[in-house]
Amino acid sequence: MAITSANQLELLQTAEAVAREKMIDPGLVVEAMEESLARAAKSRYGAEMDIRVAIDRKTGRATFTRVRTVVEEEELENYQAELTVKQAKQYMADPQIGDTYVEEVPPVELGRIAAQSAKQVILQKVREAERDRQYDEFKDRAGTIINGLVKREEYGNVIVDVGRGEGILRRNEKIGREAYRPGDRIRCYIKDVRRETRGPQIFLSRTDPQFMAELFKMEVPEIYDGIIEIKAVARDPGSRAKIGVISYDSGIDPVGACVGMRGSRVQAVVNELQGEKIDIIPWNEDMPTFLVNALQPAEVSKVVLDEEAERIEVVVPDEQLSLAIGRRGQNVRLASQLTGLDIDIMTEEDESKRRQAEFEVRTKLFMDTLDLDEFFAQLLVSEGFTNLEEVAYVEQDELLVIDGVDSSTAEELQTRAREHLEAQARAALERATELGADESLLNFEGLTPQMCVALAEDNVKSLEDFATCADWELAGGWTTVNGQRVKDDGLLEPYGIDLEEAQNMVMTARVLLGWVDPDDLVSESAEVEDDAVEAEE
Structure with missing residues (x-):
């Protein structure tokens, strides 16, 4: 194939047709053609030559030129693409280092192999341009909802036509046992857009918690306007979900706004999620209060929060335990996801047994160490004393509030407690020394002998x-x-x-x-x- 006047316009027509089909800039296709023709020309004139091709965007005429750069005489390496100042004076009036001398060369005749190679270059460039266009279009749409058409199913994964690209809905991102046929319309959440070697990959989801949040944003104008905010979402896809909402306008009920007139707004979301039941819960900055709301419809008797361990203990009436846990643990699992805390649920009876066991342990501790009868030891525990240190070093006034305790009794109690603690410390010090604890560790401020024993044992x-x-x-x-x-x-x-x-x-x-x-x-x-x-x- 020769680049002659007969097929010059055909170049531009081909470029425009390809660009239209792939929805990319025609200029990119023309640039790919220029590069492919330049490669073909190099194979004809020599790989060391700097051959460039320029295609006129109006006429389609391809101009082949040879470019040579002026370099220092000692730096001359490539005689085909470089020339010295002395050599350049034959073609240029006042050549300077870095100047280029451009001369037109005859167009090449493309043989079958060269034409095939040129075609491959053009196709490669077009594919790259198409991938870049797709990635640029979808990279900022991650975290939004998109509508598409099902194209086909591959090994349980659904390939979705999303306009200027294809998305993939993996089998684990589908709700329950959803089945789709080619041509079905589908609404998905764009979970991620990644640039990969085979092109941009658009990963879709229908199980992501944010999919439900975006659906509510579409159905509830107050959420879209920022008056109501979705603070947390937890889902068991296709079965049940919980969503925490807060209103920044005291005149608007966040739960009522999300439910809508006769449940119209929430029902639209439920229908899209294949009948997934949704609990809408008012958000509260006080985590125990929010958790009580999140465990509804179960009633909660008491909540104890351990912030450091990120755990929360919930006590419910005996008859409410199964309701609080939910079928297969669903209710408590969703509440845990919603709050970000591990939840321990126990009945009032279990808590009562645990408290009774703790009461008995502490009572026995005071009976054995302070030589007290059971009644008096129980009085100490009832007043909130949990260990010997509290008895030994508490202000004496706190002991005097106990019925039957006067100054001499309080002093005797504290003396016994201190003597026992000192005896424990001496025994622990001896044990730590036996284990090989160094004086530097034993004398370190803040470490008790008992702590030194625990350290030495490790x-x-x-x-x-x-x-x-x-x-x-x-x-x-x-x-x-x-x-x-x-x-x-x-x-x-x-x-x-x-x-x-x-x-x-x-x-x-x-x-x-x-x-x-x-x-x-x-x-x-x-x-x-x-x-x-x-x-x-």
Whole structure:
């Protein structure tokens, strides 16, 4: 194929046809043609030559040119694409380093192989342009809802025509046992758009919690306008869902607005989600209160929140337990997802048994250590005393409020408690020494002899060993394994040491050992405070 006047306009017509079909810029197709023709010309004139092709956008005429660059004589390497200043003077009036000399060369005759190669270059460039166009169009649409047509199903995954591209709805992103046939209309949530080697991949979902949130945004104008905000969503796709909403206008009920007149708004969402039942719950910043709402229709008697462990304990009446848990644990599971907390549910009877067991343990502790009768020990527990330290070091006035306790009795109680604690400390000190605990560890401020025993049993026997510990190793913490929160027991956790205390103790040990400059700690603390002030402002 020769580039002659007979087929010059055909180049532009082909470029426009391809661009129209692929919905890309015709200029990109023309550039691909120029590159393919240049490659073909290089195969004819020589690969070392710098051959360039320019196609006139109006006439379609292809101009082949050879470009040579002026370089220093000692830098001349490619005689076909470079020339020295002396050589350039034959063609140019005043050549300078970096100038280019361009001369037109005859068009090439494209053989079968060259034509096929040119076609491959054009197709490759067109595919790349098409992929870039698709990615640019959809990358900012992640997190929105899109309507499409089902094209086909591959191994349970649905391929969806979304206009200028194709999306994939994986089998695990479909609701229940949804089945689609080619040509069916489908509404999906664009979960992610990624650029991959085979082109942009548009991942769709119908099970993502945000799909339901976006559906409500479409059905409820107050959500779209920002008057009502969806704070949390939890779904068991196709079965049941819970959604937490809050209104920033005191005159608008967030739950009522989402339900709509005679349930019209929520029913539209339910129909799209294949009959998924939706509980709409008023959001509350107080997490226990929000959880009580989230567990509806079950009634809750008491809630105890452990913020550090991100767990919450819920007590319900005996007859409400199955309702609170829900079928196959669905109700409590959705409430847990909604609040972001692990939930422990127990009946009032179970809680009563647990409290009774704790009461008996503490009563026995005071009976054995303070040599008290059962009645008097129960009085101490009833007043809220849980351990010997509280009895030994509490203000005496707090003991005097107990019926039958006068000053001499209170003093005797505290004396017995202190003597027992001192005896325990002496025994623990001897045990720690037997285990090989170093004096530097035994004398470290903040560590009791009992703590030193726990550390020595775990082979932490010197201040250096202690300084290498992580705060969570001492105070304990939580890690997530396979989606489940797992408790990590800390060496000093039984003695009430929390993460902040553990961190301070470890840093103090490092300062004493000279591992850390105390001035650095002061400067870091000041920076943290400044950042906190700026954040508040």
